[in-house]
Amino acid sequence: MASIKIENLSKIFGSRQAIEKAKDMLANGKSKEEIVKATGATVGVNNANLDIKEGETFVVMGLSGSGKSTMLRMLNRLIQPTLGTVYVDDQDVTHASSEELQELRRNKVNMVFQNFGLFPHKTILENTEYGLEIKGVDKDKRKKAAQKALDNAGLGAYSDQYPDQLSGGMQQRVGLARALANDAEIILMDEAFSALDPLIRRDMQDELVEMQEKMNKTIVFITHDLDEALRIGDRIALMKDGEVVQIGTGEEILQNPANGYVERFVENVDRSKVLTAEHAMTRPAVVLNSDKEGARMALRRMQQEDYSFIMVTNSQHELQGYVREVDAIRLIQQHDQTERINIDEILRTDMPVVQLDTTINDIFDIINDAFMPVSVVDQDNHLRGMVSPKMLVNSLVSEGDNND
Known part of the structure; x- marks a missing residue:
């Protein structure tokens, strides 16, 4: 398992000149709207600080444009931060070399996307073992690991089929199995279930919770759906306009919303399904x-x-x-x-x-x-x-x- 620490993390999109001006405006407490009007630069994430524990399912949520997906992609440096630092365990990811980044992405951090990312010409087993193949793992060993991951995902009987023979929910499970087969300590999931039908989506949420109980990975899950966040998250970070406005368990956020925005966000939640004994x-x-x-x-x-x-x-x-x-x-x-x-x-x-x-x-x-x-x-x-x-x-x- 691995932990993640984010310190004063910001991402600004724009020209070099606009970014420099936006940095100064951020330091002076200007809002995202004020900065884009004055510079044309867009603040994706603004001074975020997070501590994600080993073995935790940590959900980052917010409405469209809140910065949650930008945040996720900075964790493995698919997006280069403008300011701040990301640590995976004690490794400084923000300043890692290309070789160190490649090692991190191959062995420690895997990503599951909304569109599954399956190869249509490969079998389910071949898709699942792909990450191990890239790592150069022995053929027999990688097939065994892939088959085990498929079995854990309830897809063992489908290993010889192709993606177009599976439902959307089953394809999503293959994407998750592929990440698990690689035995990465951290799994990043970007709106992984949002394209699924509601019933399939709920089943996948249950699958993830059950698989997490067995695998005990560190999972960072991005969603715009509060009910989904409450169902699967050990803790939740709620974002607005690039800023993290509250972090806590679902129960803590419901009981003590940090501000009016959070209060409005959670006002229609069925509290009986979140509050506990x-x-x-x-x-x-x-x-x-x-x-x-x-x-x-x-x-x-x-x-x-x-x-x-x-x-x-x-x-x-x-x-x-x-x-x-x-x-x-x-x-x-x-x-x-x-x-x-x-x-x-x-x-x-x-x-x-x-x-x-x-x-x-x-x-x-x-x-x-x-x-x-x-x-x-x-x-x-x-x-x-x-x-x-x-x-x-x-x-x-x-x-x-x-x-x-």
């Missing part, structure tokens, strides 16, 4: 440590809080289950008053559980059939909170009120 949950009022506490303590805490159940964790805060008040009372009545009573025989594990990143929309489907609030755990099964139907509704209502 972490946003809606509250800390459980009472929790029992099963390693240290027994049935008497469980009953005491439930009666103090007027609860009919108590959640149970161990000393590592891992969720074990829950105990009902009625079961604790019955168990205590069966034992001597001085005896410590273990809760193992009354510990129940049929509670509804979701992960921190489960969307509110998905929790609604679970909570409708639930007999108790939903437990929220992290990837290590640590109990982080509880969600009730009222909490779900309140989390969405409060967000709507904030944006009025």
